[in-house]
Amino acid sequence: DVCASFDCRLEEFNGETDHVHLLVSFPPTVELSRLVNSLKGVSSRYLRRDYPELARHYWRAQRLWSPSYYAGTAGGAPLDTLKRYIENQNRPA
Template sequence: MEQDDRRTRTTVSLINYHFVFCPRYRRKVLVNEVEERFKERVTEICEENEWVIVAMEVMPDHCHLFLNCLPTHSPSDIMAKVKGVTSRRLRQEFKHLSHLVSLWTRSFFVSTAGNVSSETIKRYVESQKTRG
């Protein structure tokens, strides 16, 4: 019986990741058709993995991606999938990118965000002993 309970548990969470990542050498390659295809590819990847795109902004030399996902997906795994798939497919599709070994740098920025501020959480935690 206990084993059945574990299989039916649902994870409830609100984890939002803000990623910023850049093409190698900060090349301004995310323009025109490349930008459009990149957005389409990222949307496909996110749908396949059940990640919700909260916001996405693509600049010629970097990208901001704000995602909501379950805690079972680590930021490193998310970036590996997004950067790996988009690099391979965009280099296959666009001749002027095909000479690049990789489209992206190995690094990225990530931060977490939620619907409440750190100060709100701190007040909530501190007030727990005084609650009735």
Template structure:
């Protein structure tokens, strides 16, 4: 699963990123999901999760995006001003199932931050 803040703002850092990380684990636990990998970048979230068959993915995403937005707005009042229209997350998300490629996908999610830094370095955005 992959989703982004509205306008892909690079807002998921420091205390906000840590609170989001914690909230995702709590909410997944409440929905009886097992988090296999979770990587929060400044402008997007990667989550590999095992969800029970009774739970729809759209329902899980609705819970994750809705409840985390409320928690973050309540805990960090300054971000409510930055986000347009009181929407924290962008519309939509990406979801795919994992089969044979589980090891590859989990490794990708685990090391996403290193890949992003290297990509930015190659583009000359970092010195």
């Protein structure tokens, strides 16, 4: 829903225990920082609601996600190659 509200498309998602990988297609008019902040905010609310036991992991900082993020461009790599890379990451536990 967040991606749709930004006119974006979530192509692939996966991650590891301490971070996630998102492959998102978005138009050049989208401010990346606003998109990332919205994805973090909405997902944090859903995760806190659905998994209250996560509180033991973030209780001191009172936040689920780090304020930082990394964004890179595909650089012309085929979309299938990027999807396979993300699919091969471990699912968050």
